Amino acid sequence: MTGKAGEGQTIRRRGFGRTIRAAAVLIVLLFGAANYLVLDHAIKQADSFVIETERTLVRNDFSHQIDQVVQYQSQLSFWDKSFKELAHGMPGDIFVRDQLRDWMWADFGFSWMIFTTPDHEEVLGVHRGAKVSEHEAREKLRWVSDLTRKAEVAYRAALAPSLGGWEVRSAREDPDLLTPALPAIHVSGIRLIDKVMSIVVVQAVIPRTRYIPANRLRPTLLVTVKPISQKMLADAEERLGVEGLSFSPIVTEAPGLAMTPVGGDAYNPMVASWRPNMPGSFVWKSALPQIGLFVLVFAGLMLFGTLRFSALVKALQRSEARNAFLARHDSLTGLRNRSGFDEKAAEVAKEGAGGSFAIIALDLDRFKAVNDLHGHAAGDAVLQAVARRFAERIGVRGCAARFGGDEFCVLLTGEHSRESLVGLAEGLVRDAQVPIAHDGQLLLIGGSAGIAQFPDHGQSLHDVMVMADAALYAAKNAGRNRAAHAGDLRMEEIIEARASRAA
Structure with a gap:
């Protein structure tokens, strides 16, 4: 019974295949006939247009003479x-x-x-x-x-x-x-x-x-x-791009010969004549062999359509990937934005339950002065340069993000000693202090960094972020262009940071 059902399905598939092939042949024939009629009409119109255009050119040329x-x-x-x-x-x-x-x-x-x-x-x-x-x-x-x-x-x-x-x-x-x-x-x-x-x-x-x-x-x-x-006639031929320009009696009837009165003289029994540039014969010679290969053309078109559809799907996938990237990354610097950072931090916190990670909060110093003195283009150049330096220094140890304006944040996974974190943060501060060339001048800024670790300085990502911000404020209050560790904070600094974060 199963064999008969499979055989029936095979017969139906074969019948459907024959139907598709017959439909394809019919489509090819209809397409060929339509193209033939359209091409024939287009050629006649093109020939007529060329002749009328050349008539106007010839009349104008003789008028000019x-x-x-x-x-x-x-x-x-x-x-x-x-x-x-x-x-x-x-x-x-x-x-x-x-x-x-x-x-x-x-x-x-x-x-x-x-x-x-x-x-x-x-x-x-x-x-x-x-x-x-x-x-x-x-x-x-x-x-x-x-x-x-x-x-x-x-x-x-x-x-x-x-x-x-x-x-x-x-x-x-x-x-x-x-x-x-x-x-x-x-x-x-x-x-x-x-x-x-x-x-x-x-x-x-x-x-x-x-x-x-x-x-x-x-x-x-x-x-x-x-x-x-x-x-004079030869010069006119060269100017107009026609052949055989001469004069013929007005009653002349010769196939393939274009004629037009010139000079506006009603007593002139002669008209200008020439062999027009007829694109029709050239088009027919070029098109007829292709019309004879419509079956192959149809297969090529189907293949082309499949490839185009595949390319469209890939393009949509790339577009979706690009949109997904932009949803999680800063369009100016390419670093993660706050949403992307929170997503990555949540993954790290979930995967590393019981483990540890560190947060480095950074602000650029004197960045507003660059915008005010040199314009937003200079400010954008500073942000891009600093972001590139931060990303290169962090490497595969974690990810860097820009939260907006001149505010950056770094997420580091795994165990890190206090000394290594301070050294890394100070390196980031030095990266911010390196002059940035823009429009023939060097732009100078600085940076401050605050460091906090999980679980030493908080039992959640939010708490660690608060402590990193508190350390950042402490670095700024201590004179900027430096890094501060949350372990060195006084209680009033922590309370102030938490209150600021809550607001």
Whole structure:
């Protein structure tokens, strides 16, 4: 009968084991499927986020390049010498040679610089540093006529009457900009000029004073074209961390190609394109092998969970041990506190019934002066140093405790002669007198000790403690920095100590 019952229990255990294994397999499958779906969704979201982030970076980078071109062009269009040169028509050959060819073309790389009136009645064009025919310049203006109209509108919108003429209102200063704010009279765009994508900037030529005489109200517009070179694109790729940055027709449809309009130019049929950094493929390559090993992962997770649980139990045990230690020990010095001392003393009294033990009560002298003169940090350093010395001197013969403030107590087990106890107590007093280095100075204190023995000076721990305190008071009254034995006390000293203890 017992064999059948054991066999039944074995079958039930096996069935339970199979159930657990089946549940584990199901959990693994569900976990794998959930991870697959979550991972797939996360990858799609990450890819989308990366593309949108790179679109913003590309747009901002081209916007920054346009701002730089505006700043370069402003050195000519926002200049007294340019404004003066245009007083009687288009610039002369000397101005073209000295300023446009050797400066704007050689230094800044503007392929086209065209001066024109808003109605294109007067036109002067410079291509790659060389003056070109008026017809050729007008042909180029056809591709940017919308920008010249906007530039004239912006110029006139910025005018305000001033002293018989006009003043071009300045833009609001932004303290966060590293470049000076320019009058808001420029317009810009990105156009296909001479089969090269180029940054086009158009703005009226004005003097530094921004004052326009009444007879100069009609503006002369300066059109500059800065080709976007392969080096500029390569530098942008390095800054942005993308690959294959170029321009593509807006109708381009190519898988894996990210595109975004740049420059804010509605007439630009081209968009910036690049190969985005897609983290999805890398994540899939890294994750798929792991998904195939979910059974092993599950076993590892179970093992990990067991180890973590064990570690948690050990941590709780250490925490409980630490709390138990702190309940019985002084947090500053590591010595036993009054509760821990009483517990140890009770153990000694119980185990050594009929035996003997001794108590040495100690107080530090001039400790309050250290706290008052040097602060509580110095006082803590003194207590820690003295406690360490006391513990080292007592060793395995007993235990030392701190009752609070500068009050210490030592419990010694076993038989001890009067001479050995006095010698030990005097050693403790000397330990207290050794200077303590703290914060570049030596702290000096002293100590007094009182000694009492069981059963010579009391029939209980309480009585022995009272006599040790009485001996301590006698040492203090005798001049401090010394040890006194309860056997040397007068009756009035004992009565006084007992009364003080009872209070």
